[in-house]
Every structure is written in structure tokens, then in C-alpha cells.
Amino acid sequence: MDASVARASGSLRKRAKARSKALRMPLMPSLQQRRLQCHLVFMLGDILAIFAGFFVAGFIRQGVVTESTMILPQLVLPVYLTIALYNDAYSLNSLSSTTHSVSRALLALGLSIAVITFITFYARSAADYSRGQFTIGVVLSALFVLVNRVLMRRVVRWRCGVSVINQLVIDDGGPSISLPGAFHVSAQSFALTPALDDPNALDRIGMIIRNADRVVISSVAERRACWSIILKGANVAGEVVDDTVLELSAQGARIAGGHGLLLVSVGPMGLRDRIQKRLLDAFVAGSALLALSPIMLLVALAIKLEDGGPVFFVQRRVGRGNRFFPIFKFRSMSVNRVGRNGTQSASKDDKRITRVGKLIRSTSIDELPQLLNVLRGDMSLVGPRPHATGSLAGTKLFWEVDQRYWERHALKPGLTGLAQVRGYRGATDCETDLTQRLYADLEYLHGWSLWRDIWIMLLTVRVVVHSRAF
Template identity: 75%
Template sequence: MPLMPSLQQRRLQCHMVYMLTDAALLFASFMLSAMLLGLDGFSTQTLLVPQIILPVYLTIGLYNGAYSLNALSSRTFSVSRSLGALVMAAVVVTFITFYTRSAETYSRSVFTLGVGASAVLMAVGRVALRQFVRWRCGVAVINQLVIDDGGPSISLPGAFHVSAQSFALVPTLSDPNALDRIGMVMRNADRVVVSSTPERCANWSIILKGANVDGEVVDDNVYRLSAQGARLDGGRGLLQVSVGPMGLRDRLQKRALDLFVAGSACLALLPLFILVALAIKLEDGGPVFFVQRRVGRANRFFPIFKFRSMTVNKIGRDGSQSASKDDKRITRIGKIIRSTSIDELPQLLNVLRGDMSLVGPRPHATGSLAGDKLFWEVDPRYWERHALKPGLTGLAQIRGYRGATDREEDLSLRLTADLEYLRGWSLWRDLWIIVATFKVLVHDKAF
């Protein structure tokens, strides 16, 4: 069980309350302004202006930080950014109405008084809502976790403190089970600070980089850890070794794309699913799906689904034996579905479950080998690729880096592409990779 509850949905609720409150105060300000000037506060002419200003204000607010994590944690930041968005929205509406010559459709006095009243009420509303945020998310608004692994003591207000020894947390890069345990302890954490002995700092650094959190290590050796930043907190020097690769808006966009495409694909491909399932069942009577444990986001295990393409008693559950050309384990139906990548289609269910994404680093089995070495033995940066959800396809796949990894170089090429994808994510890049994937569905390494 996680040590702390997830605050992501609660923060989303707070953002929605901020938006609804801003909208309500904007309309109320213009209605009251019209009434003070002896006009009908409920008339179409009065309500037209806030209807125009609101979408402009919300758009600017989403980009200038009025609905960001900083806005939830700081009254000053929240008020300043909301007022800045309001002023910019008023300027944009004034500019539009001037050039469209539509200013005569509303009262300039109501517009001026309404914008001024909105600024006052919104500022008061943001200050008052801080109590609501504290109630829903706590003082820090984020979940902070401090892991004591034998390093200098550090105290962070409101943070969860755990002892690595008491929780049997061992930062070893050669044991996926140990990494899974650490991932479970860090589940729902937004920020993790590790206080470790110097010889274990490097391992903690790699683990945090793949944990999809803001990770910091209490250590002064910036060069050896390739730290991204440094700061002081609790009387100690903290080195930032990782940061989540995607913000809230990016994660929402990516998840929306996943649900839309995966859901539509499952409905469209349902007849094909049924035909393949019947063919597999009729051939040898074995199970339709092959389920294997793979390493996913934050180095945590998840079950991956595929259409079974090998005989039941010869399937490698740990992935230590990759399929090869003319592999005797592959069934007749298996050859067809593997050569066309149809065997991968059940992973759309993993996408709908939230285990995977459409685009991301491909998930690997714990026993996968590159040459004679396990994947993480080839390059310790391997664990960093798990900062995002694994994908059905990815940058490495469309570049042709797929199939068996007979050489260490085969993994290195994929790892380089995966880390490049993590550093430069965008929604348009995901769409481009999805389109490019159709060109490589049938390939000479599909055996």
C-alpha cells in the first residue's frame, strides 16, 4: 500500500474550483456594475462582455500560471497571475472590439467598472480559496517523501519520513524486485529527498531519474551525479537529480490521446480480435493471451498482454530468450501475427488500463539480454527510460531498433532513442510517431 494518498485528483479539484470561482466572480462583477449604473444587470448587453472576456482570460491563465501548482501554494503568485490574465484579457477584448467596430454593443462604463470590480473580487477570492486548498491538499500542496539511507539527517515540514533500513529499501540496480519495492514506497510522491551515504548516492540518482518525481539527493558531489540543480533546504545542500518529464497539462493531453485512440481502435478492431483469438484457440487449444511481467513507469512491474504466438510449454516468462528467425517455439498462427505486429494489439487494453501509453519506451522483461548481459548491466542509464509510461511504439521502433538484441549495441541504440524521446516530448511528436509506426508494422525483424 502507498505511504501517502495521491494528491493529483485533489489538485485538479482545486484548479476546477479556481476556474469556476473566477468565472462566477467575473459575471457577478459585471452584473453588479450594471446595477450600480442603473442598468439591467441580467440583460443580454450586460452579460455579453463577460462571455467574451471569460474564454480569453482562461486561455491566458492556463499559460501564465494562474492555474499552476505555484498558484495553489502561494497566495501572492496566485493573485498576481490571475490579475495579469484579467488585464491581458481586457486589453485583447478592447483591441478586438475597436477593430471590429463593435464597441457600441456594450456600455464602456459597465466595461470599465466591471473589469475593476472583477480585479478586486478575484483577488479576494484567490486569498479566500487558499484555505480550501490547504484543506484539500495540505500546507505544501505536494506529497514530499524523505528517505533516510544512512546520510545526514534532514527535516522537511509536512514531509513523510521513512527509514530505508526499516522498509528494506536497497538501491541496487541489479535487482528489479528491489526497485519495484522502492517504487511502491515512492508511489504518489511528488518530491523525494534521499539522504544517503556517498557510495550509494549514484544509485539513488539513477533510480530517482526513472521514478517520475522531483528527486533530490543530499550530496555535494554535483559533477559525479550530473545534477540538474542545487538548493538549500532544512540547513542542508540538496542536489536535484531528476524532474518529472511532463507537466500536468502535458499529461492530460497525452492521456486524452491514449484513451481516444486506444478506445476507438479496440472498437474498430474487435472483429479482428475475435478472429485471431479463434485461430489461436483452434490451433492447439491453449490460452489466447500471453501475459508477462514487464517493467513500467517508475520501475514498477505490470502485466503486459499479447496474443500468444508460441507453444504453451516453451514460452519464456522472464524474456531471457528472445525470439529468433525460424524459432521452433513459434506456432503457425504465431508467425502470421508476429510478422504483422498483430500480436501486440492486446496492449491497447494496457493503454486503457493506464499501464501503458500509445507512445513511449517499449517495456522489457526482467530477464531480457543484450548479448550476454542483462539490459541494465549494459548501461546504468537504462532505468532512466522508465520516467514515462511504456508505449506500444516509440522513437526507437520507427527508427528500426526492434527485434532481438543479439549485441550490446542493439540496446544502446534503443536506449539513446528512448532518452531522446523523454527529453523532447510533445503531443505533435506523439502523433508523428503514431503515423510513422504504420510504415514499420511489417518488418524483417518480426519473427
């Protein structure tokens, strides 16, 4: 009997260990970099195809390839690549559909030839080139581009597999649904609970869906609203199974696997936007760290000399996709009085704040180490400010004031944001202090642009020193 109990106990421990390991491990590999690699291979293939077309044309017409022969593809290529980038020739649709890929590439080539012909006609330089050679070059380039696009399907299949997007189906007690090429997980098996009052539960969900491009939730009706809010803050295209879509033919929905899927969320930024934002973050944060390093070293020395405690204060905050990350700040409070969970916000006459801390908080210098968070990829220069899980607005936790609070985590948190430049910062003594920031954060999510980020960074200079920093 004892041996039986021991075996059962050992089995339970193994299951618990495997389950814990499964929760820590990514469920699926990220396809984002692989898709980008495929786009680059497509682009390189197009460039070679166009050069090859005009190279062969020059050899056919003249029996030799001269320097002037290769000027033609150099004129066509910049125009072609510009048009192709904007007409969907390098997109998810082009990776998943050969017909779409070929048609968009040939359309871009045709438009670029028309533009070059128009420019050379008005510049009166058409006489410098052989019309016959140019025509043959165009035809051969189109043929080579077509062949390149068809052959590249093998590259896409090799790098991305059956589907170019990661589709995840989470079964939370709803109708059974099967989608081709999708990953399927059981919410019960992975301990996934859409509990909006439990940041740890949201962190587990964020770990599971972190590499997903589309998430489909099959849940019982009473939990769909919670899943919807979570998906809105997950930076993915999110859908919940709702068979009433079949009856109503609702807009913003689709039918797959014999079920109706209601579209409830979509990532606020596409790949091109994310690349632009990341390049801006890396350039500005790296430059700022180099320029401000003397000030940061002096501050670190002052903190160390004042009480001998650690220079940095590290706290767990909620980031993109409702996942936790460690935020870095210069320590501004006494070591034994530092609030780790953020339940107690600093007040104007807070006894916990040191003399050095008072200065660096009033000038926002205490936030400078977050430039390291930006370089690590945990944060962005501009975005909703990250909060601690114990932060209170009045007597309520932030998410208890408004459940839309979780939606603000669709983007990386920022060093500054729209709420901050509007003056919504400092302690949250009442619920209104939070709702003002939340509305500004949601407005930022729904209207992102690179120029707006730059504008917010410029406006931040005005509020670096502020009366509500204590």
C-alpha cells in the same frame, strides 16, 4: 524457556507481516487529483467572479440587468482563461502562494481587458456598450477575483493539507535532514536498497515513492550514484543530500533544512502534458479496439483452434517508475515453451513459434491486446517498449550493459516508440542492439511533445510488418 521462544517467534512473525504489509501499502495519498480539483474550483470561482462583476455593474448603471449587459463577460472570459492558463494563474505556485495566485489572476484579467478594448476599438463596436458600465464591471470583477483567490486558500488547505506537493525523505544512512511537511522513511525499515541489478528491489522503491512529487535521498556517498539513476526513472523531482552544495553554491540545487540538496532529476512531463497524452491514449486505444475487434476475435479463435491453449500470453514487464505490470499479448508460442521471464528471445527459426504465431508476429498483430494495457493506464501508445526482467543483450542483462537503462522508465512504456520507427526492434543478439534502442528512448524522453507522439504513430504504420519479427 519454550514459552519465551514462542513469544519471540510470534513477535518476529508479526513484525515481518507488518513490514510486508507496509511495503504493499502506499505511503502517502496522491495529491495529483486533489490539485486538479483545486485548479477547477479556482477556475469556476474566477468565472463566477467576472460574471458577478459585470452583473452588479449593469444593475448599478441601469437598475436592471439586460441581455446586452451579460455579453461583456462572455467576451472577456475566453480571453481571460486563455491568458490565465499560460501565465501561471493555474499552477502549483498559485496553489501554494496567495500573493502569486492573486497577482497572476489580476494580470490575466488586465491583459484580457486590454485585448477586448483593442478589438472593440478597431471593430468600431465600442459605441454599443456603456463605457461607464464597462469600467465599473472591470473594477468589480477584479475585486471579486481577488476575494475569490484569497478565499480559495481554505479550499487548497482542506484538499491538500499543509503542502500542495508530496515530499518524501528517504534516510539511507546519510546526514539527518528535516523538511517541513515531508514524509520521512528509513530505507532500512522499509527494506529499500538501491540495487540496480535487482528489479524486485526497484519495484519496492517504486511502490514507496509512487505518490511522491519530490523525493529527497539522504544517503552515504557510495550509494548516491545508484539512487540518482533510480530517481531519473521514477518520474519525480529527485534530489540527493550533498553538503558540498553549501560550499560550491552549485546550480540546479537548493538549500533546505540546513543541508544542501543537489537536483539530479525532474519528471519529463508536467500535468498539462500528462493530461494531453492520456486523453490521446484513451481516445485512440478505445477507437482502435472497437475497429479491430473483428480481427482480434478471429485471431483468438485461430489460436484456440490450433492447439487448444490459452489465447493470451501474460508476462511481467518493467513499467513506469521501474514498477512491474502484466503485459498482454496474443500467444504465439507453444504453451509449454513460452518464456515467462524473457531470457530467451525469439529467433528466426524458433521452434517454439506456432503457425498462427508466425503470422501474427510478422504483422505485429500479437501486440494488439496491449491496447487493453493502454486503457488500464499501464502503458501509453508511444513510449519506450517494456522489457522482461530476464531480457538479454548478448550474454548480459539489459541493465548490465548500461546503467542508464533504468532512466528510460520515467514515462509509461509504449506500444511503439522512437526506437521502433527507426528500425531498432526484434531480438537483441548483441549489446549494440540494446544501446541503439536505449539512446533513442532517452532522446524521446528529453524531447517529448504531443505532435511527436502523433508523428511516431503515423510512422509506425511503415514498420508494422518487418523482417525482424519472428
